[in-house]
Amino acid sequence: xxxxxxxxxxxxxxxxxxxxxxxxxxxxxxxxxxxxxxxxxxxxxxxxxxxxxxxxxxxxxxxxxxxxxxxxxxxxxxxxxxxxxxxxxxxxxxxxxxxxxxxxxxxxxxxxxxxxxxxxxxxxxxxxxxxxxxxxxxxxxxxxxxxxxxxxxxxxxxxxxxxxxxxxxxxxxxxxxxxxxxxxxxxxxxxxxxxxxxxxxxxxxxxxxxxxxxxxxxxxxxxxxxxxxxxxxxxxxxxxxxxxxxxxxxxxxxxxxxxxxxxxxxxxxxxxxxxxxxxxxxxxxxxxxxxxxxxxxxxxxxxxxxxxxxxxxxxxxxxx
Amino acid sequence: xxxxxxxxxxxxxxxxxxxxxxxxxxxxxxxxxxxxxxxxxxxxxxxxxxxxxxxxxxxxxxxxxxxxxxxxxxxxxxxxxxxxxxxxxxxxxxxxxxxxxxxxxxxxxxxxxxxxxxxxxxxxxxxxxxxxxxxxxxxxxxxxxxxxxxxxxxxxxxxxxxxxxxxxxxxxxxxxxxxxxxxxxxxxxxxxxxxxxxxxxxxxxxxxxxxxxxxxxxxxxxxxxxxxxxxxxxxxxxxxxxxxxxxxxxxxxxxxxxxxxxxxxxxxxxxxxxxxxxxxxxxxxxxxxxxxxxxxxxxxxxxxxxxxxxxxxxxxxxxxxxxxxxxxxxxxxxxxxxxxxxxxxxxxxxxxxxxxxxxxxxxxxxxxxxxxxxxxxxxxxxxxxxxxxxxxxxxxxxxxxxxxxxxxxxxxxxxxxxxxxxxxxxxxxxxxxxxxxxxxxxxxxxxxxxxxxxxxxxxxxxxxxxxxxxxxxxxxxxxxxxxxxxxxxxxxxxxxxxxxxxxxxxxxxxxxxxxxxxxxxxxxxxxxxxxxxxxxxxxxxxxxxxxxx
Numbered sequence: 027x028x029x030x031x032x033x034x035x036x037x038x039x040x041x042x043x044x045x046x047x048x049x050x051x052x053x054x055x056x057x058x059x060x061x062x063x064x065x066x067x068x069x070x071x072x073x074x075x076x077x078x079x080x081x082x083x084x085x086x087x088x089x090x091x092x093x094x095x096x097x098x099x100x101x102x103x104x105x106x107x108x109x110x111x112x113x114x115x116x117x118x119x120x121x122x123x124x125x126x127x128x129x130x131x132x133x134x135x136x137x138x139x140x141x142x143x144x145x146x147x148x149x150x151x152x153x154x155x156x157x158x159x160x161x162x163x164x165x166x167x168x169x170x171x172x173x174x175x176x177x178x179x180x181x182x183x184x185x186x187x188x189x190x191x192x193x194x195x196x197x198x199x200x201x202x203x204x205x206x207x208x209x210x211x212x213x214x215x216x217x218x219x220x221x222x223x224x225x226x227x228x229x230x231x232x233x234x235x236x237x238x239x240x241x242x243x244x245x246x247x248x249x250x251x252x253x254x255x256x257x258x259x260x261x262x263x264x265x266x267x268x269x270x271x272x273x274x275x276x277x278x279x280x281x282x283x284x285x286x287x288x289x290x291x292x293x294x295x296x297x298x299x300x301x302x303x304x305x306x307x308x309x310x311x312x313x314x315x316x317x318x319x320x321x322x323x324x325x326x327x328x329x330x331x332x333x334x335x336x337x338x339x340x341x342x343x344x345x346x
Numbered sequence: 347x348x349x350x351x352x353x354x355x356x357x358x359x360x361x362x363x364x365x366x367x368x369x370x371x372x373x374x375x376x377x378x379x380x381x382x383x384x385x386x387x388x389x390x391x392x393x394x395x396x397x398x399x400x401x402x403x404x405x406x407x408x409x410x411x412x413x414x415x416x417x418x419x420x421x422x423x424x425x426x427x428x429x430x431x432x433x434x435x436x437x438x439x440x441x442x443x444x445x446x447x448x449x450x451x452x453x454x455x456x457x458x459x460x461x462x463x464x465x466x467x468x469x470x471x472x473x474x475x476x477x478x479x480x481x482x483x484x485x486x487x488x489x490x491x492x493x494x495x496x497x498x499x500x501x502x503x504x505x506x507x508x509x510x511x512x513x514x515x516x517x518x519x520x521x522x523x524x525x526x527x528x529x530x531x532x533x534x535x536x537x538x539x540x541x542x543x544x545x546x547x548x549x550x551x552x553x554x555x556x557x558x559x560x561x562x563x564x565x566x567x568x569x570x571x572x573x574x575x576x577x578x579x580x581x582x583x584x585x586x587x588x589x590x591x592x593x594x595x596x597x598x599x600x601x602x603x604x605x606x607x608x609x610x611x612x613x614x615x616x617x618x619x620x621x622x623x624x625x626x627x628x629x630x631x632x633x634x635x636x637x638x639x640x641x642x643x644x645x646x647x648x649x650x651x652x653x654x655x656x657x658x659x660x661x662x663x664x665x666x667x668x669x670x671x672x673x674x675x676x677x678x679x680x681x682x683x684x685x686x687x688x689x690x691x692x693x694x695x696x697x698x699x700x701x702x703x704x705x706x707x708x709x710x711x712x713x714x715x716x717x718x719x720x721x722x723x724x725x726x727x728x729x730x731x732x733x734x735x736x737x738x739x740x741x742x743x744x745x746x747x748x749x750x751x752x753x754x755x756x757x758x759x760x761x762x763x764x765x766x767x768x769x770x771x772x773x774x775x776x777x778x779x780x781x782x783x784x785x786x787x788x789x790x791x792x793x794x795x796x797x798x799x800x801x802x803x804x805x806x807x808x809x810x811x812x813x814x815x816x817x818x819x820x821x822x823x824x825x826x827x828x829x830x831x832x833x834x835x836x837x838x839x840x841x842x843x844x845x846x847x848x849x850x851x852x853x854x855x856x857x858x859x860x861x862x863x864x865x866x867x868x869x870x871x872x873x874x875x876x877x878x879x880x881x882x883x884x885x886x887x888x889x890x891x892x893x894x895x
Contacts, residue, residue: 088710089684098681101712116663122635123666129674136677169715170708176701176757 032057034073048084051078053096056086097136104132107152107159111167114158278333285332290323291318299325348443353449354427356404358397359439359696366827367397373825374401374606374801377574378413383824387814390805391882395432395580398789398803399550402437402576403450406549415575417797418552421588424521424888425581426454429552430522434574437520453521453541454463455557455567458462459524461538463530464501474741480538487733507543516544541771546570557583560592562748575797581616582802586786593654593760595749598776600767602687609679611739615732616672627672630731634670653722654748656792657756661719663886667722668717672731679743681711682718682750689764690777696764698752718754721747728890749781787818795821836891841869851884867894 032047049055054074056064065081067070072079089095091152108128133143166174187329205227215281236283294300301325303321349356349363351371351720367615370388376399377384388394402416403793420426427822430452437448455461459476462468467479470708483487483501511533521529521541530537545567555569558577579585619627653660671676685707706716732832753762760783770774794800794817802813802821810824844850846863856862874881 038709086690087594090687091680092685094681094684097677098711105712107733118637122667122670126670126674127667128670129671133674134676163410167714173701173705173715180699181699309519 032060034060047087049087049095050079050083050085050094051091051099052079053092053093055095056084070288084118093136097132100135101132103146104128104135106163107148109159109162111162113168114162120335283330284334285329288322291322294318294321294325350400354401354404354408356400357436357443359436361396361689362391364392365750365830367393369825369827370394371397371401373823374398376457377801377822378402378405378799380822381798383794383802384821384823384825385802385807385808385810386823386825386827387807391884392827393818394803394805394831395429396436397475398427398578398801399433399436403440403550405576411574412640412798413574413576414572415548417558417575417577417893418550418554418580419558419578420552421503421555421582421584423456423460423554425812426552426554430454430520432549433552434520434522441842442703449518451516451518451544451548452552452779453516453526453548455541455545455551455553456523458538461526461530461541463527463537465505467501475769477616481740488543492723501536503530503534504539506533507535511540512543516540517545521552542567553737554586554669555579556592558793559585559589561656561789562592562654564792565652565657571797573796575799576799576801577793578798578801578803581804582813583804583806585790585802587819589786589789590783593752593789595745595752597686597745597749597779597781599687599778600680601742601745602683602690605683605746606680608740608743609676609683612728612743613676614732617782619732624759626731630672631670633855634665634727635696636664644742647818647855652717652726655722655750655786658792659755660723661716665720666717666726667715669720672728675728678713678717678722681744682707682713683711683746685711686746686779690779690861692764692766692777694766696762698760698762698764701757703753715754718750721753722751743858753781756788759783759788790817790819844869852890857886857890870894 031046032052043060045057047055048058048061050072052072052075054072056073060073061081064073065084068082069078069080071077089098105128106129108124110120110124112118115124131144131148167343169221193264198313199249209223209227212218212227213220216223218226289297289299299321300317303317303324306320347358347361347363347372349358350572351367352375357373359819366388370386371383373386399416406413406416413511418427418429426496432451437452440448457473457477458480459468459470459473462476462480464480464483467476467483470479480501483499483503489500489505492500504730505785514533526537526541529535537666551571553567555846556563558564616627658730669678690712695844706719707713707718708715714882725743734740752760760781763780763782765780766775767773768778768779796818800819804816807813808826810826814821814824841850845859845868846861846865848865849856849864850865850869854864870881870883885894
C-alpha cells in the first residue's frame with residue numbers, strides 16, 4: 027500500500043510501515059511525523075505547493091491517490107450546500123441538469139479551472155437558497171430511505187434468527203438435563219431391573235427428539251402501531267370512507283320545562299324586564315354578554331319547575 | 347421402429363426400445379401437451395438423448411404450430427457434437443422410412459474460437475484474443491473507414507456473408523460445427539455469423555447453457571427466439587452452479603491494479619479524441635441528455651459490452667447527470683476504484699450485504715445507487731464512441747463496471763465477501779473480493795417465464811424435489827426412471843490395487859501415470875474375458891479412453 031514515500035522525509039516510509047500518511051486540502055500528503063515537525067505552530071505552508079494550510083485540516087489518508095482525496099474533500103463540502111434531492115424537481119431532465127452542474131463545479135475546483143468564477147457561483151447559490159439548504163440538511167432521499175429500510179430488515183432477521191437458535195439450544199440443554207435426572211430417580215426408587223429402565227428411557231428419548239421444524243418466518247412488520255404502512259413515503263392516508271349514512275338533520279333542542287313558557291328575548295325587551303336588571307358594562311359587552319341574556323337566564327331559573335308536585339310525580343308521566 | 351406414444355406417431359431409430367425410454371417419452375409428451383415445465387431423471391447410458399430428440403421432432407412434425415423450435419442446451423462441446431450425431435442418425439432414419447427428404451434444419455452454435463475460418467484469426471488458441479481480433483476486423487466503424495481507404499484490413503468472409511449470406515438461407519439438414527465450417531469455406535461465408543443468423547429459422551438449435559442463462563450473452567444471441575419452443579437443459583445437475591456463476595464476480599487486488607491502468611488508457615483516449623475531433627463526444631453527450639436509448643437495431647458486430655443484469659431490471663431512464671460527460675465518468679470510476687482498493691485492505695474476513703455496501707459507499711465517496719446502475723451502459727457507449735475495438739485490453743475495467751452495476755441493482759439474493767487471504771496461500775496477503783449470487787433462480791427466471799416448455803433432465807438429479815425449490819419453478823411432472831436390467835448384473839466392487847500391486851486410482855493427479863493406465867487396461871481386458879455378453883465401461887473422459895486403448 028505504501029509504495030509512495032512521504033515526500034519530505036522519504037526514507038522513513040519503507041522503514042516503518044506503521045507510519046500513516048496525512049493529506050490536506052491542497053491534495054499533497056505528508057507523514058504524521060513531518061506534520062508534527064512542520065506545523066508545531068498550527069499553521070504553515072505546504073512543502074510542495076506552498077499554499078497556506080492549517081494543522082487542523084490534516085486528515086488521515088484513506089485512498090492511495092491524493093488527487094482523489096482532494097476531490098472527495100471538495101465534493102463533500104459542495105454537496106453540503108447543493109443538497110437538493112430528486113423529489114424537489116419537476117422533471118428528471120432538470121434533476122439531471124442540476125447534477126451535471128454540480129459535477130462541473132467540482133471538476134473545475136479539483137483541477138484548478140476557472141476557480142474564481144466557480145467560487146463566486148457557489149457563493150451566490152448559497153446566498154439564494156439558504157433556507158432550502160437548511161431544510162434539506164436532514165432529509166434523506168427516497169433511495170437512501172429504501173436502503174436504510176432494507177438494512178434494518180436484515181439486522182432484525184439476523185437477530186431474530188440468532189435469538190431462535192439460542193432459545194432452541196437452551197431448551198435442548200434443559201430437556202437433556204431433565205431426562206438424566208428422571209433416569210437417575212427411576213434407578214434409585216423404582217423396583218424394575220436396571221437394564222429394563224435403561225432400555226425404556228432410550229426408546230422414549232428417541233421419538234421425543236421430534237424437532238419441530240417450523241419454518242422460520244420472521245413476522246414481517248409492515249405496519250406501525252398507528253396503522254401506517256411501513257415504507258410508505260407519502261403521508262396521505264386515504265380518509266376512511268363511512269358508508270352513506272343518512273345526512274345529519276338538525277332538530278331544535280326540546281327543553282323540558284316543568285313550568286310556564288319562558289319569555290323570549292324580544293318579550294324581555296318589550297315587556298320591560300330589563301329595567302330590573304343591571305345594564306352590562308363596556309367590558310362585559312365586549313365579551314359577548316348582554317343584559318338580555320342574563321335576564322333570560324334568571325327568568326328561566328325562576329319559572330322552571332314551578333309545576334312540579336312531588337305527590338303527583340309518580341302518577342303523571344306527561345310533562346308540559 | 348414406429349411407436350405410438352399417447353396418440354402421436356414417433357419414429358425411433360433403433361429396433362428395440364427400453365421400457366424406461368418409452369416411459370420417459372410418455373412423461374415428456376405429457377408436459378409438452380400441458381405447455382408446462384418438467385424435471386426428469388434417467389440414468390446415463392439409457393439413451394436419453396435419442397428418446398428426447400425423437401419425441402420432440404415427431405411432435406414438431408405433427409403440430410408445427412404448437413412447437414416451432416427445439417433448443418437443446420448442454421455443457422461442453424463434445425456433448426454438443428454427440429447430440430448432433432444422434433440427430434443426424436434420426437433424420438437419416440426418417441428419410442429411409444418415409445422416403446421423403448426432411449425439411450428440418452438443425453445446427454450447433456459455439457464461440458468464435460470453434461467456428462472461425464479466417465486463416466490468421468483462427469490460429470489463436472485463446473478465445474478472448476479470437477474475439478478481439480474478429481471485432482477488430484468486423485466492427486462497423488472499421489468497415490466504414492474501409493469504404494474510404496481500402497488498405498484497412500477487414501474480414502472477407504464477413505463481407506461476403508453480409509452481401510449475400512442473408513438471401514440464401516442455409517439448406518435443410520443437420521450441421522455440426524465442422525459442417526458449418528465446411529459450408530463457410532465453400533461459400534466464403536463466415537460460419538459464426540451465418541449460424542447466428544440461421545438461429546432464427548432453424549428448427550433445432552444446439553448450444554451451451556451460457557447462451558441462455560448468462561444475461562450478458564443471452565441478450566445478444568437469444569433475444570429473438572420464439573416463445574413456442576421447447577428448451578432442454580441436459581446434464582442439469584449443475585445448472586444451479588451455472589446460474590450462480592454467471593451472476594457472480596470475483597476481483598483480486600491485481601484486477602484493481604489493472605483497472606487503474608485501464609482507466610489511464612481511457613483517459614488518454616478521451617484526450618486524444620478531444621484534441622482531434624470533439625464532434626463524436628459531443629454527439630454522445632447530447633444523446634445522454636436526451637435520454638435516447640442506444641438504437642435497438644445495433645449492428646450484430648458491434649455489441650461488445652453487454653449489461654450484466656437481467657433485462658427487466660435495466661432502468662429505462664436517461665443516464666443520470668453525474669456521468670453524462672465523459673471526463674466526469676472517468677473521475678467517477680477513479681473514485682469508485684479507490685474506494686474498492688480501500689475496502690480490500692482488511693485484515694479479517696468481511697461479509698456484507700449489498701445495501702450496507704452501498705450505504706458505506708455513499709458515505710465515503712458520495713456515490714449514489716442510481717449512477718452505479720448505469721455504469722455498464724455508460725462504459726459501453728463510451729467505448730463505442732471512442733472506437734475502441736480490442737475489448738481484451740479492458741477486461742479488468744469491464745469486470746469492475748459489471749460489479750458496480752450488479753451490486754447496485756440487486757438488493758436481495760447476493761452477498762459480498764472480502765477475504766484477506768486466498769485459499770491456497772493462507773499466509774500471503776492476497777485480498778480477494780467475491781460478489782456471489784446466492785439465489786440460482788434469478789438468472790434462470792427469464793427462461794422459465796419466456797419459453798412455454800422447459801425440460802430439466804439429467805442422469806443424477808436426486809433429490810428431485812429440491813430443484814423446483816432452488817430454481818423456483820412449478821413443474822407439471824417430476825419423474826425418476828431406473829434402468830431395467832435383464833438379470834442381476836450389478837456387483838459393486840472397488841479396485842484399489844492392480845495385478846502388480848500398484849495403487850490404482852482415477853484421481854486427477856495419478857491418472858496420467860503409465861503404470862496406472864497399464865493396470866486399468868489389463869483390468870478391463872481381463873474382465874472382458876470373464877463377463878458374458880457385453881460390457882459398458884464409463885471412463886473419466888474421452889481422452890482417457892483413447893489413452894487406455
